Amino acid sequence: MTGKKIHSAKKRRFINNTIVHTVLAVLAVIWVFPIVWVILTSFRAEKGSYVSTFLPQSYTLDNYIRLFTDTSILNFPQMFMNTLFIAICSCILSTFYVLAASYCLSRLRFKLRKPYMNMAMILGLFPGFMSMIAVYFILKAIGLTEGNLIKLALIMVYSGGAALGFQIAKGFFDTIPLAVDEAALIDGCTRWQIFTKITLPLSKPIVVYTVLTSFMGPWLDFIFAKVICRANSDQYTIAIGLWRMLEKEYIDSWYTCFAAGAVLISIPIAALFLYMQRYYVDGLSGAVKG
Amino acid sequence: MGIMKKKINEFPTPYTCRNAISKGGMETKLSMVLMGVGNIVHGQIVKGLIFLAAEVAYIAFMIAAGVSCIAMLPSLGSVEQEEVWNEALQIYEYTKGDQSILILLYGIASLLITFLMACTWVCSLRSAYKAECLAKEGRHVNSFVEDLKTLLHENLQRLLMTPPMIFIVAFTILPLIFMICMAFTNYSKIDSHLVLFDWVGLENFKTLFDSSSILGSTFWSVLGWTLVWAFFATFSNYIFGMIISLMINRKETRAKGFWRFCFVLSCAVPMFVSLLIMRTMLQPEGAINVLLRNLGLIASDASLPFFTDPTWARVTVIMINIWVGVPYTLLQLTGVLQNIPAELYEAAKVDGANAVQIFFKITLPYMLYVTTPYLISTFTGNVNNFNVIYLLSGGDPVTDMGATAGKTDLLVTWLYKLTVDKQYYNIGAVIGILTFIILAIGALFTYRRSKSYKEEGGF
Structure with missing residues (x-):
C-alpha cells in the first residue's frame, strides 16, 4: 500500500517536472526566437526588406562589410564614433553626479536633504521628454545646436538629470555599516576622505553598475538624440542611424544592413549587461552588506 | 490626513536671517544693502568680496538685460515681424519682431536668477551675522582657506551637490517651468501663433x-x-x-x-x-x-x-x-x-x-x-x-x-x-x-x- 503511494507520488512529480520543463522550453524558444531571426537576417544574401521565405536562402557577410564601407548616405562608422565619444564623456560626468548625490543623501544630514529627495520624486513623475522641446530651445538659445557643439549638448542632456536617479546607489550606500564611517572619523579622516578612500572602494559593485548604466544610456536613447540632432546627419548617434535605416526611403536597400548593425550594437551591450546583471539584482534588493 | 506632518527644524541654528535683521549690529544691517560688508569688517575679506561681486554682477545683469526681460513677460511681446520694401536695395527686408518664445525663456531664466540671488542674499546675511556673533564672543572667525577646507568635511554636501544641482536646474527644472508656462499660452500652429503668442489662462485646459x-x-x-x-x-x-x-x-x-x-x-x-x-x-x-x-x-x-x-x-x-x-x-x-x-x-x-x-x-x-x-x-x-x-x-x-x-x-x-x-x-x-x-x-x-x-x- 505504502509502496504504491510512493510510486504514485513519484509519478506525479515526474509529470509535474515534464510539464514545467516543456513550458519553459516553449517560452525560452519564444524569447530567443526574434534574436536568432535577426542574426540570421544579418547574414541574408537576398536583398529587400520583406521576403517570402522565413529563413534566408543563402548567406553572406556583405551586409557587415557594406555597413562599414558604404558611408555615402548613412555613415555608420562615424555614428559609432559619435556615440562612443558622447557615451564616454557623459558616463564620466553622470557617474560622478550619481555617486556624489547618493553618498550625500545616504551619509550626510543636511537641511536640503529631504526637500531634494521629494523634488527628485516629483520630477520623476513628469513625462521625461515633456521638457524635451524646452531643452532644445534652451540649447539653441546658448548656441549648442550647430555642428560639433551638438555632441556637447547631448552630453549635457544625458548627464543633466543623472543625479535624480540616486535611489539604487543610495540604497547600496545605506547598507554599508555606519560604524565604518565612525571609526574613520575618530581616526581623523575628513568626510571627503571617507567618501573616496572607504565608501567607494567598498562599493565596487555599485560603482561598476553606475558606470555601465550611464555608459549605455547614449547607445540606447533615441528620442533626445533625434530632437537635438534634427537634420545634422553627421552628428547622428547609432540609435537614430538604425532607426533611419527602417524609414520608407531606405528600408528596401538597408534592411539587412539594419540587422547587421543591430547585431553589432547588441553584442557589446549584451556583454556589458550580462556582466552587470548580478549588480542589478544586488543593487535593487540591497542584499550586499558592507 | 497625516500627509502634512508638523515641521520640526532638525537643524537648529542661532544664525538665522530673522535674527540677523533684528539683532545684528551695524555692519550686519549694512550687509542687507551692500552684501559682504559684514564679512569684510570681521576679517573674512575674500568671502565678503565674493558676496559683493555677486551683487554687482546681478545688478549689472539686471540693468543690461534682466529688467527688460522680466518686463516683457506679461505681454510676451507685441511687435510683429514685418516686410519692408527697401527702395535703395530693391529688396524686401524683414524688421526685427518680437519672438515670444525667447521672451518667455529669457524672462523665466531672469526670474530664476533673481531667485538664486535672493538665496545668496539670505546666505550673506546669515554669514555676516555669524561672523559678527563669533567676533563678539571672542571666538575664532574662519578664514577663507579654512572655509574651503570645511567643504571637504562638515560642508561636503555643498561641494558634492552643487554641480549636479546646477545641471538639474538648467536641464530639468528650467525646461519644466518653461513647458508649464506654455500650457497657459496660445503657442501653437492653430491660428498660427508660432512667433507671437499671448497668455490665455486656462483656455487650453x-x-x-x-x-x-x-x-x-x-x-x-x-x-x-x-x-x-x-x-x-x-x-x-x-x-x-x-x-x-x-x-x-x-x-x-x-x-x-x-x-x-x-x-x-x-x-x-x-x-x-x-x-x-x-x-x-x-x-x-x-x-x-x-x-x-x-x-x-x-x-x-x-x-x-x-x-x-x-x-x-x-x-x-x-x-x-x-x-x-x-x-x-x-x-x-x-x-x-x-x-x-x-x-x-x-x-x-x-x-x-x-x-x-x-x-x-x-x-x-x-x-x-x-x-x-x-x-x-x-x-x-x-x-x-x-x-x-x-x-x-x-x-x-x-x-x-x-x-x-x-x-x-x-x-x-x-x-x-x-x-x-x-x-x-x-x-x-x-x-x-x-x-x-x-x-x-x-x-x-x-x-x-x-x-x-x-x-x-x-x-
Whole structure:
C-alpha cells in the first residue's frame, strides 16, 4: 500500500517536472526566437526588406562589410564614433553626479536633504521628454545646436538629470555599516576622505553598475538624440542611424544592413549587461552588506 | 490626513536671517544693502568680496538685460515681424519682431536668477551675522582657506551637490517651468501663433476637457487607453514574470542558469533594437506572417492585421510588452523570491498546505508586501512608456482622420506627436501637466504611506 503511494507520488512529480520543463522550453524558444531571426537576417544574401521565405536562402557577410564601407548616405562608422565619444564623456560626468548625490543623501544630514529627495520624486513623475522641446530651445538659445557643439549638448542632456536617479546607489550606500564611517572619523579622516578612500572602494559593485548604466544610456536613447540632432546627419548617434535605416526611403536597400548593425550594437551591450546583471539584482534588493 | 506632518527644524541654528535683521549690529544691517560688508569688517575679506561681486554682477545683469526681460513677460511681446520694401536695395527686408518664445525663456531664466540671488542674499546675511556673533564672543572667525577646507568635511554636501544641482536646474527644472508656462499660452500652429503668442489662462485646459471638440474627445479616449494599457502592461508583466520565476526557482527544475540566460538574453539586446525588430516582424509582409503562411496556418495571400486593426494592435502591444518586460521582472523578482524565509515554507508544509495554498497564502502576500513600491514605479513607468508604443506601432492605426492620435497612442506619444509633428506646443504642455497630475495623485499617496518612505533615514 505504502509502496504504491510512493510510486504514485513519484509519478506525479515526474509529470509535474515534464510539464514545467516543456513550458519553459516553449517560452525560452519564444524569447530567443526574434534574436536568432535577426542574426540570421544579418547574414541574408537576398536583398529587400520583406521576403517570402522565413529563413534566408543563402548567406553572406556583405551586409557587415557594406555597413562599414558604404558611408555615402548613412555613415555608420562615424555614428559609432559619435556615440562612443558622447557615451564616454557623459558616463564620466553622470557617474560622478550619481555617486556624489547618493553618498550625500545616504551619509550626510543636511537641511536640503529631504526637500531634494521629494523634488527628485516629483520630477520623476513628469513625462521625461515633456521638457524635451524646452531643452532644445534652451540649447539653441546658448548656441549648442550647430555642428560639433551638438555632441556637447547631448552630453549635457544625458548627464543633466543623472543625479535624480540616486535611489539604487543610495540604497547600496545605506547598507554599508555606519560604524565604518565612525571609526574613520575618530581616526581623523575628513568626510571627503571617507567618501573616496572607504565608501567607494567598498562599493565596487555599485560603482561598476553606475558606470555601465550611464555608459549605455547614449547607445540606447533615441528620442533626445533625434530632437537635438534634427537634420545634422553627421552628428547622428547609432540609435537614430538604425532607426533611419527602417524609414520608407531606405528600408528596401538597408534592411539587412539594419540587422547587421543591430547585431553589432547588441553584442557589446549584451556583454556589458550580462556582466552587470548580478549588480542589478544586488543593487535593487540591497542584499550586499558592507 | 497625516500627509502634512508638523515641521520640526532638525537643524537648529542661532544664525538665522530673522535674527540677523533684528539683532545684528551695524555692519550686519549694512550687509542687507551692500552684501559682504559684514564679512569684510570681521576679517573674512575674500568671502565678503565674493558676496559683493555677486551683487554687482546681478545688478549689472539686471540693468543690461534682466529688467527688460522680466518686463516683457506679461505681454510676451507685441511687435510683429514685418516686410519692408527697401527702395535703395530693391529688396524686401524683414524688421526685427518680437519672438515670444525667447521672451518667455529669457524672462523665466531672469526670474530664476533673481531667485538664486535672493538665496545668496539670505546666505550673506546669515554669514555676516555669524561672523559678527563669533567676533563678539571672542571666538575664532574662519578664514577663507579654512572655509574651503570645511567643504571637504562638515560642508561636503555643498561641494558634492552643487554641480549636479546646477545641471538639474538648467536641464530639468528650467525646461519644466518653461513647458508649464506654455500650457497657459496660445503657442501653437492653430491660428498660427508660432512667433507671437499671448497668455490665455486656462483656455487650453477647457479645450481639452470639452469632449465635444476634436481634441477633447481624442483626449478622453487616449486617457482611457493609457490607463488600460498601464494596468495590463504592469500586471501582465508582474504575474507572468512571477510564474516564470517560480518555475525556474523550483527545487526540481534542472539547468536553472540556462533558463534564466535564455530570458535575460532578450533584455541584453538594446530595447529600441528589439522593438524595431518586433515591428518589422509583425508587418503585413513581415516574418511572422510569412512563417504562418509557410506553415499553412493562414492563406498564402492573407496576413494577420497586427498593427492595422485597432483591437489587434492594442493586444499586440501588450503582448510585445510582455516579451520586452518579463526578463526585467524576472531579474528583480528572483532576488526577492530567494529572500522569502525558508521557515515559512517549512511551517506551511508541516501544517499540510499544498502548493497552491502556499503560493496564495505565503508567496503572493510576501511578494506584494515587498514589491509594492516596485509595482507603483512600474505603473508610472508604463503610463510614460514612450518607447514601446512609439517604436512598435507609432500610435497606429489612426481610424478617425480628424483626430491627431491613433488607437494605440498613449498620452506621452500623443504629446510627442502634438509637439514635434503638429507644433501644438500649448496642448502638448497641458497633456504633460495632466499626465503628471494623474501620476502624482496615485504615487504621492502610496509612496508617503509606504513603509520604506517612513522608515527612510531611521538610522
